[in-house]
Amino acid sequence: MRWGDLIFEDREILADGSIIQMRIWRVPLPVPPSRHSFKYALFHGRPGERIVLFDNERGEGDHKHIREVESPYRFRSPERLIEDFWAAVREARREQP
Numbered sequence: 202m203r204w205g206d207l208i209f210e211d212r213e214i215l216a217d218g219s220i221i222q223m224r225i226w227r228v229p230l231p232v233p234p235s236r237h238s239f240k241y242a243l244f245h246g247r248p249g250e251r252i253v254l255f256d257n258e259r260g261e262g263d264h265k266h267i268r269e270v271e272s273p274y275r276f277r278s279p280e281r282l283i284e285d286f287w288a289a290v291r292e293a294r295r296e297q298p
Contacts, residue, residue, distance in 0.1 A: 205227050205240065209224070219246060223243040223244070225279050226241070228240045232257050233262075234261075234262040235257045241282060252293050263275065
C-alpha cells in the first residue's frame with residue numbers, strides 16, 4: 202500500500218538483538234483524526250514483542266504504545282516525533298530487567 206511520499210526511513214538492529222524501524226510519509230490528506238500531513242510508524246521491539254511504538258492509524262490518530270500501555274501522543278513535527286521516540290526507547294531500555 203502506498204501512503205504517500207516516504208520522507209524518512211531508518212532501520213537498526215541493536216546490540217541486544219532488538220529492532221528499531223522508523224518510517225514517516227508525507228501524505229496528501231491527513232490520516233483522520235490527525236490534522237497534519239504525515240503518516241508514521243516508529244517501532245522498537247523484537248519479533249512478537251512490541252516495546253515502543255509511535256504511530257497514527259485511521260480512526261485512532263496520533264498515539265504511542267509503551268509495552269502494553271497505549272496513550273495519546275501530541276504530534277508537533279517529524280523531527281520532534283523522532284526525538285520523542287528515541288527518548289521513549291531510552292527510557293524503556295533503562296527499565297528492562
